[in-house]
Amino acid sequence: MMDFNLTEDRRMLSDTLTRYLAEQYQIEHRNSVAYESPFHDPSKWTEMAELGIFSALANEADGGFGGAGPDIAVVFEALGNALNCEPALPLLMSSRLLSAARQDQATLLEGTAHYAVAIAEPDAPYDLLDITATANDDHRLSGRKTSVYGGNIADYFLVAAKAGDCLNLYQVQAADAEVIPYGLIDGGGAAEVLFDNTKAKLLIKNAQSALEDALDAGIIALCSEAVGMMDVTYQITVNYLKQRKQFGRPIGSFQVLQHRAVDMLTEIEQSRSITIKAASELKGPNASRYASMAKNMIGRSARLIAEEAIQMHGGIAMTWEYAISHYAKRLIMIDHQLGDTDFHLNRVIGMLNTA
Amino acid sequence: MMDFNLTEDRRMLSDTLTRYLAEQYQIEHRNSVAYESPFHDPSKWTEMAELGIFSALANEADGGFGGAGPDIAVVFEALGNALNCEPALPLLMSSRLLSAARQDQATLLEGTAHYAVAIAEPDAPYDLLDITATANDDHRLSGRKTSVYGGNIADYFLVAAKAGDCLNLYQVQAADAEVIPYGLIDGGGAAEVLFDNTKAKLLIKNAQSALEDALDAGIIALCSEAVGMMDVTYQITVNYLKQRKQFGRPIGSFQVLQHRAVDMLTEIEQSRSITIKAASELKGPNASRYASMAKNMIGRSARLIAEEAIQMHGGIAMTWEYAISHYAKRLIMIDHQLGDTDFHLNRVIGMLNTA
Amino acid sequence: MDLNYSATELAFQSEVRSFLADNLPNHIASAVRNGDGLTKAMMDEWHRVLNKKGWLATTWPKEFGGPGWTPVQKHIFEEENCRAYAPRVVPFGVNMLGPVLHKFGTKEQQDTILPRILSGEDWWCQGYSEPGAGSDLASLKTQAERVGDHYVINGQKTWTTLGQHANKIFCLVRTSTEGKPQQGISFVLVDLDTPGIEIRPIRLIEGGHEVNEVFFTDVQVPVANLVGEENKGWTIAKYLLSHERTGIAGVGFSMQTLEEVKTIATKIKRGTKRLIDDPLFAARLAEVEIDLEAMKITNLRMLFRAQERGAPGPETSILKIKGTVINQELRDLARRALGPLAAPFPGHLGEGNILFGPPDTAFNAARYFNNRKTSIFGGSNEIQRNILTKTILEL
């Protein structure tokens, strides 16, 4: 039966995480860790693992208690609300890949081992088909992976590379690769990872569909995070409209800003809808199509929300001190992760008549 | 020296035509002829020819006294202001083609013979390269031409058709072709023209560049017409905003409508600019590039102006009785003539790096 | 969270689907599909078919003869109707006056009027808007002066949809000029045969006739035709506006239009290439398709919320705004896909008996123009934004 309410379990999960972040990980703390190495807070990471947040991202067979689309959505929406910069996305995607590889992931979900997923390359930013990193017959890897999120603190890399025509998944110990860590303009850390005849372990032969599942799940996470961020950005903006006075009246009394705020609300509702849809389709035959739809729409709406929030605030939102500037950066830069607006529009076009 | 004023000659031409249309061809008269066969007013057509309006579209060598881009712009902007439905576009394009073919065009400019240009086909609506109408060795034509503007009253058709790989221009007597006349949703007349081994006269062998010039000139005419229509549409809308009251105040006092009116004004100014540019480049090496830029922008702005004018008026602009509805129809349907927004955007993309 | 229909709902969906397959006449579905406008005869015919099945008055409570459906059932019914290209039921009697009489009518009004709505004996139309009172309905001026046991009505109504087919009209009229403008308005029922009424057609932008002006000159209406209390008509008007808003997103219509655009773009060629393979056209289409996919869920979420709360909230204005934008964008694509083939005036077609575009597309440009009304009528999108500003943003 059609039901848009969260299940009791998920509501509790959401409440737990939201409460934890509100008490322990407010925006000031976030900003104090997000832009300096290691670009997150290791002790809070451990606490979040202990709360079971990460276990909610994996299914029971793999030691978790969730792992379905709506579980992912609930966790990442709460993280987005708080603009959290912990590397939960690489954890989620690693979990999906380790599940597919039937590897134990206890240390991952406990938060004691960091995994990062190395797919993108400078000339293959979004499309698996463009990957050129290679593995030889001895499973030694060569190539460069770019923007490996969480790569700055990873113990292991899960690497997509080609052995002949076959796209496989390998595991590499971080110590064996050349890792160039850096911080991101929207907070959090990443790395360039270079392989030069680097030894690796083959995890999955012909990993195309496992990688697609990890990407679909990652996209749902990003879209949910964006919805969480858009909600907060919108609320702060509307509150500002009520309080800020110009020309002797609250700027929220200007009809132009009112209607633009309504348009923000509309796009947020639409973004929430398509994300719900994509989450419900994860693992199904149309998972990638709906994931692409969601990521395309988020690309458009996140930009609208970020730019309008700044414009309607005026100068104050251009400052580092004001939370909106950080939400806006993350909302914009999410388009650079796991495929941008146009990439996903092209994917939807490719699937235009197949659905 | 940079100068955006009209020359004295062109100002007089513009004044003459504007005055004539204001006195002799007001919107009520236009609407009474535009939607019933022959979809224009033959006696006014003759008067306009006598005023020398059409001679301004040809150069001196061909019996006119104009024919440059800005001449075309001046005439069609005035026609657009008045939403005139006389077949001046086919006349202009025919004149360009007859000039290229070194044919006498006295009867054309005098308004005594009607020519129509038959280029588009059902599967080749915009691109010369797609044309499939054929001519055999005896210059007999076969094929179907669609949306031949002014074709309903034409004495002659100037037809683009292929002889082998070569795109030629032919002249056909209307009586020799099958002509299916009809009126257009935005007023004025056209025809489907069918050729079946129809006898024709070869005017230009390898007519690609002559056809491109005729199309470029036609595009400048359409863009100028659109600018003229947008000006009037905008003025009527702003006046309505001042007069119409809702909730006890003029609707023009609502900031949302004010800002949207400003955006209309901005796009009209931009459209005027790109049309001036295209007109000044006609016959030059970049003529087609700037014509395409202008037609693309007009496609976007004309839709914005038409839709916003209707929306800001409300129901009244949805009625046949109110002039805006007719301006809006023509503004929208101009996108269906000589290449639409996307067609011309694609052409600009094709020339992206060549300019 | 579960986006799927229950087994019962799925069974209902099948039932509706086979009913439509068996009972929707082809000539009617085809008129809906090609946009050529339905005749009065077709509308009457479909009205009778639905009434016979008991599925005409889907918004009516069971005690008045409604089927007693849940909001989800109503949604499924609408969805299936759109899928089958069934006509929309003419709403003025069944979906507007009906619910008003249920709530505000006297027993006698209910007993005499409701059956005639169901049977189709009466065709009602709506007299709300006036030339000077569109979005600002409360400023209406049509006057009803009480003289004995009659009101004498003078004034003018406009935008009266399908009034040319109607024999009855319900009107908002001014019975008092005291207090706020909203306070002196009454809701009365008028027989269109009453002397002093003149109906004049309004020709619309695309040339069609679907709305009218209605002029009242000393029209005598029995006081018994008042619905609810005198001077309390505004309450009824507001009730009607908020009462029945499922379907306001027009998701079904947009799905029809999306299919239409895909069909056209597959058939129309630019040279040897199908239009749908043009990257720019495909991108525009895919973007609206994504918006529509989202709107399906937004629509269901609002429906679900309405079901939980028992009434739709002001968020339904979002459905109106975005729903019309999506449909208008699709209508734009349908028109532009046809290129020059969209140019003929439909009234002039057929003269040479030649097919101008793919089948069922002759009215595409006309439909684009006609469809601009959807963001104006029923509370313009600007009014909807004002409503959201007050109710949700609280600005």
Add this chain to the structure above:
Amino acid sequence: MDLNYSATELAFQSEVRSFLADNLPNHIASAVRNGDGLTKAMMDEWHRVLNKKGWLATTWPKEFGGPGWTPVQKHIFEEENCRAYAPRVVPFGVNMLGPVLHKFGTKEQQDTILPRILSGEDWWCQGYSEPGAGSDLASLKTQAERVGDHYVINGQKTWTTLGQHANKIFCLVRTSTEGKPQQGISFVLVDLDTPGIEIRPIRLIEGGHEVNEVFFTDVQVPVANLVGEENKGWTIAKYLLSHERTGIAGVGFSMQTLEEVKTIATKIKRGTKRLIDDPLFAARLAEVEIDLEAMKITNLRMLFRAQERGAPGPETSILKIKGTVINQELRDLARRALGPLAAPFPGHLGEGNILFGPPDTAFNAARYFNNRKTSIFGGSNEIQRNILTKTILEL
């Protein structure tokens, strides 16, 4: 109608072009190109080069040492500067205070202050905005109380661009609270070394430092530092706003950005395909390029009109609105073209000495964020629309 430069103008263009080729230092042009921000030393250096040539104070009348250029010459000069990636002259002394002193300053103020602006001895900054007075400048609260032959200033200014490099500030202060808010404002010159002034940096969204807060606590300023009449500062503020608006469309900057996007999109690959060959990206780029081509002409038309009338009209607000939209759109394309390569925080780059994207692109995301200011500062685009509403639409 003639869109071409005259022979004289073309000769001038060549002169400017070769001057720039010979005198613009590479390290400065390259800092402009890659968006890494100019150092104070670079700005000073370029200031001196221009002043030596007599081309620093292009907006000044000849009698004050300006070159006496026509509007078209000024336009050509700006165009060529952009083409060569010359820095924009820091405007506060040369292009803002200078013209104010020409019109409102005493002979003594002109004689002492103007030469020090040209020489670069004084670096002026602007004290207009306050935390509570942004777009609504007239509501400013910083107070200047007259005590003997001094004003005592208390209050706070904000958004003071490059104030960290300045030794002087011109301020709008409140000298009276009577009458309309505009009436009690005065324009005063303040030495930043005066006791009681504190400058604090504001860190911007992308991490950079270009604006400041300036706090005034019992700051004593000689009455001789008043420009114009007391309580008539609003006239000066308005004069400044309307005085010099060529270049407001930012056409030159947008042309730089367009070239940048084309370069990136040619170098960046998606698989084996260049990004510029992706139809959707190319379409977005072409659309902005068309808008920019139109803006070039719109800009010239307004310039021509200003030249004919002797002053720019309110239509220049169109240049501000559309000019910033175009440039922001191009900055968006530059950023998104880089894909994941745009993600690093520029401050963290170079740690591993690896090139992240094509040359000169490291700051692309930062520039996109920083550039959002252009539609806010200098009269937000909303304020510009309000101005056009009043002046052109007369609504």
